[in-house]
Amino acid sequence: MPAELKVLGACPLDCPDGCSWVVTVRDGKAVRIRGNPDHPYTRGALCAKVNRWLERAEQPDRLLHPMRRTGRKGEGRFERVGWDEALDEIAERLEGVVREHGGEAVWPYWGTGTLGYLQGLEGYSGRRFFNVLGASAHDANICSAAGAAGLEATIGSPGGMDPQDLAHARLLILWGTNPLTSGHHVWAFVQAARKAGAHLVVIDPVRTRTARQADEHLAPLPGTDAALALALLHVVVGLGAQDEEFLARRTQGWEEFRARIAEFPPERAAEITGVPADRIRALGERLARTRPTAIRATQGIQRNAGGGSTLRVLASIPGVTGDWARLGGGLSFSTSGHVKLNKAALYRDDLRPRPVRTLSMSRLGEGLLDVRDPPVKALFVIAANPVGSTPHQGRVRRGLAREDLFTVVLDQFPTDTVDYADIVLPATSQHEHTDLHEGYGHLYLTWNEPAVAPPGECLPTAETFRRLARRMGLEEPSLYDSDESLAEQLLDSDHPWMAGVTLDRLREEGFVRMSVPDPFLPYADGFPTPSGRLEFRSALAAAAGADPVAGYTPPAEVADAARAARYPLALVSAASHESLNTQFANNPELRRRQGELSVRLHPGDAERFGLRDGQRVRVANDRGAFEAILELTDQVRTGVAATTKGHWPKLSGGANANAVVDERDTDLGGGPVFHDTRVEITAIPDDQKDAR
Secondary structure, three states: OOOEEEEEEEOOOOOOOOOEEEEEEEOOEEEEEEEOOOOOOOOOOOOOOHHHHHHHHOOOOOOOOOEEEOOOOOOOOEEEOOHHHHHHHHHHHHHHHHHHHOHHHEEEEEOOOOOOOOOOOOOOOOHHHHHHHOOOEEEOOOOOHHHHHHHHHHHOOOEOOOHHHHHHOOEEEEEOOOOOOOOHHHHHHHHHHHHOOOEEEEEOOEOOOOHHHOOEEEOOOOOOHHHHHHHHHHHHHHOOOOOHHHHHHHEEOHHHHHHHHHOOOHHHHHHHHOOOHHHHHHHHHHHHHOOOEEEEEOHHHHOOOOHHHHHHHHHHHHHHHOHHHOOOOEEEOEOHHHOOOOHHHHHOHHHOOOOOOEEEHHHHHHHHHOOOOOOOOEEEEEOOOHHHHOOOHHHHHHHHOOOOOEEEEEEOOOOOOHHHOOEEEEEOOHHHOOEEEEOOOOOEEEEEOOOOOOOOOOEOHHHHHHHHHHHOOOOOHHHHOOHHHHHHHHHOOOOHHHOOOOHHHHHHHOEEEOOOOOOOOOOOOOOOOOOOOEEOEOHHHHHOOOOOEOOOOOOOOOOOHHHHHHOOEEEEEEOOOOOEOOEOOOOHHHHHHHOOOEEEEOHHHHHHHOOOOOOEEEEEEOOEEEEEEEEEOOOEOOOEEEEEOOOOHHHOOOOOHHHOOOOOOOOOOOOOOOOOEEEEEEEOOHHHHHHO
């Protein structure tokens, strides 16, 4: 019988579930992957995407060797080179850029392809190297920046309730989140609550997989959620159901916020959101009488001009009802704020020779085309595919096409972004390297042990930067720390929640729950704000240029009447069931299941615009366009067009939904506005279809 080994690891993807997995290795080959049955959150199951992880790692389009560009930027023509040759060229070009323009002309652009602390975004793998060069800082704002900033202004941290405690709720509101597609493991705790009698409400412009399972579904216009939330509180306060004791002891600015609530009766919110006033009033009455109430909101809800304000108001609801003090009550957005690792020791920002500027991940086109003093002359793209994932696709392409820009891409597959690289470096897959992970939807740290040797000449990202530092003759000793040493430095935290969490224990057990109190009520006794209270009125928000009092900030495009007259549909581009961001979008089986890029529209809107089901259509505005197959369905509310993100442009007619999204910031946190976009949809004539 062949030797068989079970290796514990961690899913690296940009998903709150942070799964623990088990890889079965037989004679040095990974033959099976499954969810770890011993992990209290993963519970033995992986998603439809990650179930194909090993198959994906062996796809014939896997990048296995360093390559140098031979064609024009964007063509994707390369020749194979050796690691020595590739590193020599990178070192020479980097030294020239730093010598002529200074370190800030170098932009390390980390993405969410892996969230690992050693090889990925959470630890900004290679950050020490770039700090020594004095490179520009990278604001990885593309995921949850607005919501995190809104929560920090209100409760002092982006960390919310433990999602496992959703099981104790009696009213559960899934607000702008679709866990049956994105982060399905929380559903077990939702179902436990329902079995105990909880009422489940889903609030989403689209009747998603999750919404179809709910007791109740409300469909507001994208970006109007804060107005709806304020109207629910209007009903609560009108019934005198606010928790006066909690408000007096644990909040700041209640009278001002109460006045703000008074501005949003259900009738006004109905005009703003499109949700009937009687539906708002009924849910408000249920909220008033049901304790505990838990709200689960994830990243999609905050990707509009008022994203930060939205999370401020949502976090205020359990402040008014007192649910922050109850097990099973509060808001679940992220648990990252509760992870007290020693990130400063890992990042080593003290290695920078001087303070540096910060460049925005979601404004890559602007950074490459408009930024001066100095201009960006060298770009490292690490675990990212910005051509497919970043706003204003046309500007991103124009920026990457600059011949005076030296671009290095570390990746596993030939993405649209790889096509613009000068040098491509092959990166390892998760089961081929060491890493340490948190889950931003639970309270466990997870260790990833490599299960197999990397194929071809693939290298872990941390090792790539060790080799590059050596090639450039950099003398800072910490640049050469091993992965294990980096992990130990990261775990060297004196916070009580990290007590007992060691590298030896993680390697032995695979995962460890942080030493948080049990039960975990993070804000029952106070909040980590300047006042120690939940701040309905926030000096932090005011300092950022926002209204000091939590309220409704309208979406910039969706609520713009003049723009609506030209572009009558609000576009949302939600997560796909078959891909995660742009990962897995090149997997043949998952592409087959997903089908062509499509856009869904309510039949009433289709009739208004003279469109038919199954037509090939053009979705466009003044920034760009993409083509899709039209699907008519009443699962999308009127006035909204719904598509999915993550399609590789070069596999989808040359563009995806980000061709029409603007490079604008949210009100707080500088996040992107993917769901604050207006478009028109027109049929593509048959002769143009043939030409395509």
